[in-house]
Amino acid sequence: MKNKRVNDLSSMPVIIGAAGVAGQTEGKGPLSERFDYVFADDGMGENTWESAEKALCRKAFETATAKSGLAYEDIGIVFGGDLVNQCTPSAFGLKDYGIPFAGLFGACSTFALGLALAAVFVDRKIFRFAAAEASSHFCSAEKQFRMPLEYGGQRPPTAQRTVSGAGACILGQKENGVCVKKVMFGRICDRGVTDATNFGAVMAPAAADTAAVFLQETKTSPTDYGMILTGDLGKVGSELMTQLLLEENKIDISGVQTDCGNIIYDDVCQDVHCGGSGCGCSASVVASHIYRKIADGETDNVLFIGTGALMSPLSSLQGDTVPGIAHAVLIGRKGNCV
Amino acid sequence: MKNKRVNDLSSMPVIIGAAGVAGQTEGKGPLSERFDYVFADDGMGENTWESAEKALCRKAFETATAKSGLAYEDIGIVFGGDLVNQCTPSAFGLKDYGIPFAGLFGACSTFALGLALAAVFVDRKIFRFAAAEASSHFCSAEKQFRMPLEYGGQRPPTAQRTVSGAGACILGQKENGVCVKKVMFGRICDRGVTDATNFGAVMAPAAADTAAVFLQETKTSPTDYGMILTGDLGKVGSELMTQLLLEENKIDISGVQTDCGNIIYDDVCQDVHCGGSGCGCSASVVASHIYRKIADGETDNVLFIGTGALMSPLSSLQGDTVPGIAHAVLIGRKGNCV
Numbered sequence: 001m002k003n004k005r006v007n008d009l010s011s012m013p014v015i016i017g018a019a020g021v022a023g024q025t026e027g028k029g030p031l032s033e034r035f036d037y038v039f040a041d042d043g044m045g046e047n048t049w050e051s052a053e054k055a056l057c058r059k060a061f062e063t064a065t066a067k068s069g070l071a072y073e074d075i076g077i078v079f080g081g082d083l084v085n086q087c088t089p090s091a092f093g094l095k096d097y098g099i100p101f102a103g104l105f106g107a108c109s110t111f112a113l114g115l116a117l118a119a120v121f122v123d124r125k126i127f128r129f130a131a132a133e134a135s136s137h138f139c140s141a142e143k144q145f146r147m148p149l150e151y152g153g154q155r156p157p158t159a160q161r162t163v164s165g166a167g168a169c170i171l172g173q174k175e176n177g178v179c180v181k182k183v184m185f186g187r188i189c190d191r192g193v194t195d196a197t198n199f200g201a202v203m204a205p206a207a208a209d210t211a212a213v214f215l216q217e218t219k220t221s222p223t224d225y226g227m228i229l230t231g232d233l234g235k236v237g238s239e240l241m242t243q244l245l246l247e248e249n250k251i252d253i254s255g256v257q258t259d260c261g262n263i264i265y266d267d268v269c270q271d272v273h274c275g276g277s278g279c280g281c282s283a284s285v286v287a288s289h290i291y292r293k294i295a296d297g298e299t300d301n302v303l304f305i306g307t308g309a310l311m312s313p314l315s316s317l318q319g320d321t322v323p324g325i326a327h328a329v330l331i332g333r334k335g336n337c338v
Numbered sequence: 339m340k341n342k343r344v345n346d347l348s349s350m351p352v353i354i355g356a357a358g359v360a361g362q363t364e365g366k367g368p369l370s371e372r373f374d375y376v377f378a379d380d381g382m383g384e385n386t387w388e389s390a391e392k393a394l395c396r397k398a399f400e401t402a403t404a405k406s407g408l409a410y411e412d413i414g415i416v417f418g419g420d421l422v423n424q425c426t427p428s429a430f431g432l433k434d435y436g437i438p439f440a441g442l443f444g445a446c447s448t449f450a451l452g453l454a455l456a457a458v459f460v461d462r463k464i465f466r467f468a469a470a471e472a473s474s475h476f477c478s479a480e481k482q483f484r485m486p487l488e489y490g491g492q493r494p495p496t497a498q499r500t501v502s503g504a505g506a507c508i509l510g511q512k513e514n515g516v517c518v519k520k521v522m523f524g525r526i527c528d529r530g531v532t533d534a535t536n537f538g539a540v541m542a543p544a545a546a547d548t549a550a551v552f553l554q555e556t557k558t559s560p561t562d563y564g565m566i567l568t569g570d571l572g573k574v575g576s577e578l579m580t581q582l583l584l585e586e587n588k589i590d591i592s593g594v595q596t597d598c599g600n601i602i603y604d605d606v607c608q609d610v611h612c613g614g615s616g617c618g619c620s621a622s623v624v625a626s627h628i629y630r631k632i633a634d635g636e637t638d639n640v641l642f643i644g645t646g647a648l649m650s651p652l653s654s655l656q657g658d659t660v661p662g663i664a665h666a667v668l669i670g671r672k673g674n675c676v
Contacts, residue, residue, distance in 0.1 A: 003414045005438070007464055048656050076341045077523050085423040086650035087443045088658075091526060095648075095661050100343070100523035102451055103648070105425045105441040113440055117455075124462035126345055185415050185438035188429060310433075310441070312424035318386050320426075323433050 006184045006217045012334045013122035014177035015169045016129075017068025020288030021059045023138065023164025026276075029265045034289040035165075036063050042139060042164055050089055053082065053137035053166075056280065057093030060166035061133050064287065068129075068170040072097040075170065076127020079114035081105055082135045082279050083162070084144055089135055099131070108203075108232050109186070110134040111167055111283035112306020112327040116183035119329070122171045123180075135166035136278030145196075145313055158198040160234040160261055160277035167283030169291075176335035178294045181301075182218070183329050186210045188310065190323035196309075196316040199277055200237025203307035206324035207233060208244040210305055214328050215251060222256040226299035226332075229290060231282025231306050232261030234275035260285040282306050286331075294333060301332040344522045344555045350672045351460035352515035353507045354467075355406025358626030359397045361476065361502025364614075367603045372627040373503075374401050380477060380502055388427055391420065391475035391504075394618065395431030398504035399471050402625065406467075406508040410435040413508065414465020417452035419443055420473045420617050421500070422482055427473055437469070446541070446570050447524070448472040449505055449621035450644020450665040454521035457667070460509045461518075473504035474616030483534075483651055496536040498572040498599055498615035505621030507629075514673035516632045519639075520556070521667050524548045526648065528661035534647075534654040537615055538575025541645035544662035545571060546582040548643055552666050553589060560594040564637035564670075567628060569620025569644050570599030572613030598623040620644050624669075632671060639670040 019036040027038030037059055044055035057080070065072060078097075080090035081104035094101055106113040114132030121130040139149055141162035147153035171180065189206040207230050215221065222228055233241055238259045245251040260282040261275035286304055293299045306329070311322040357374040365376030375397055382393035395418070403410060418428035419442035432439055444451040452470030459468040477487055479500035485491035509518065527544040545568050553559065560566055571579055576597045583589040598620040599613035624642055631637045644667070649660040
């Protein structure tokens with residue numbers, strides 16, 4: 001018996017509060033005016049980079065909750081995660097609200113995973129309200145995964161820049177609004193890539209797998225969507241995903257695919273090589289820019305495919321491959337939300 | 339509006355396959371005969387401790403799936419996690435089955451969290467079958483959280499030993515069997531403890547909070563349960579939890595409470611100080627020993643409270659507290675499973 005992979009959420013849980021916040025560099029990029037809050041400097045008034053990431057997490061979660069009009073105790077569960085060892089920014093960032101907490105690790109796919117789980121929980125009436133949150137910070141990630149910042153290591157052209165940012169969505173039952181219509185949980189894809197400075201190549205096969213299954217099972221084509229929004233394949237990964245889908249599945253997503261990592265920085269003025277990445281990239285972009293585009297009627301039915309590279313610095317040192325994963329969330333309008 | 343914290347799973351999803359596997363030391367303990375498989379040495383035939391943990395993960399998952407009679411493609415989703423940075427043992431261990439994967443981080447509470455999520459997914463018909471898996475390995479954890487093994491660091495009397503072990507449960511709809519009746523997701527409790535060698539003290543307040551809310555909301559008393567099974571508070575934490583519930587909630591759990599970390603090692607012959615810990619402790623004990631006790635009619639209605647310490651070595655070095663969390667899963671008999 002083969003499982004149906006795409007889950008219809010017939011009640012279409014509505015995102016009743018959404019917020020994306022960003023750091024200094026991201027705040028100078030093209031989405032500057034779209035974020036709910038931009039920190040003036042990347043220290044966020046904290047003593048460590050990890051604490052700065054907690055501040056990102058809190059700002060996103062508190063802003064989203066305030067917008068939802070709920071009290072913290074109304075929220076049944078918050079799904080949260082990040083890139084740092086043992087996910088401490090999320091746990092420490094969310095610990096004081098008294099909300100039941102489920103910690104996730106999905107690398108850069110964490111926000112899509114959390115959004116999918118929160119939507120399932122609201123749709124199936126486990127809780128009336130549920131939340132998703134994810135964060136990353138350029139400095140905590142560099143320290144964690146690559147070199148100490150002070151070392152000034154040179155990055156290869158395929159490298160993406162970890163976004164300092166966070167995003168949060170509060171979901172609930174409501175007649176109108178921006179809603180989650182379908183979710184699909186991804187399977188791990190490993191095509192043997194070992195280059196941990198080329199996450200685009202790692203995650204593209206997973207993104208292509210998820211997109212192909214989603215489109216085939218729902219009998220839809222790419223042009224049925226306002227946007228196929230990956231997060232975050234960057235330039236290399238976006239090209240590879242497009243190529244893979246064309247060659248292996250005869251699916252053409254060119255013209256429909258956009259990547260959170262490709263739109264968060266300015267290609268000319270901000271040279272970040274292959275684009276943005278990190279849990280906070282798609283989290284901050286989806287919870288601000290994309291949410292608003294749908295709410296404002298500029299687009300609809302965004303197939304958000306959150307992609308993650310499931311590795312650690314140690315697994316790479318030990319010669320392991322870098323497997324990828326991609327979870328899909330279909331976000332669109334419900335009722336007369338425009 | 340205050341949320342109901344305890345979720346009734348009216349269809350009572352049945353654990354149709356369960357397996358707990360263990361390492362060499364655990365295999366010499368009192369539960370030796372209860373595990374589904376005991377590895378002859380802690381290298382598990384692998385080159386690194388992290389790969390050894392992957393082997394634990396795979397053995398538990400494959401054995402549980404075989405017992406369930408399912409093919410891998412029948413399983414809609416697997417919730418998995420561990421203690422290692424970026425949860426690589428779970429991702430690498432589970433990557434080749436082609437099953438949609440949701441990575442969790444809940445420290446030692448991971449198995450309870452995964453079991454609760456898998457049960458919710460089956461109860462609410464997201465998938466017909468869902469799985470939970472969690473692992474830990476003494477050597478990968480020592481290396482990750484404390485000292486290199488070769489250093490031979492002395493452990494304080496309050497320290498617990500990370501279990502080399504893994505557990506997996508496959509859940510599905512069935513008329514008879516050992517089932518999940520209720521779940522409750524925990525909130526983070528932080529009473530300011532900073533001693534990362536005393537996880538019992540860290541997690542006891544979270545365990546007490548979850549137990550108190552569960553008992554109060556379900557209007558039940560400790561003696562209504564065959565067992566209040568914590569995992570893993572060890573000796574210090576078990577005493578503290580009992581004391582906290584008595585002093586703050588007038589609830590007496592003495593005589594009813596058992597801790598996975600207290601029963602996995604022999605107190606006299608195996609001096610592991612305060613007991614066992616690690617995601618693999620409660621995972622291996624619940625999926626073998628406890629599952630069998632319920633299936634064999636020796637006990638019923640086990641209130642399993644999985645406890646976790648949400649910290650990293652870095653957060654402790656930076657002077658942060660160690661917050662705790664505890665998720666509850668009520669496991670009991672359904673129909674004539676004896």
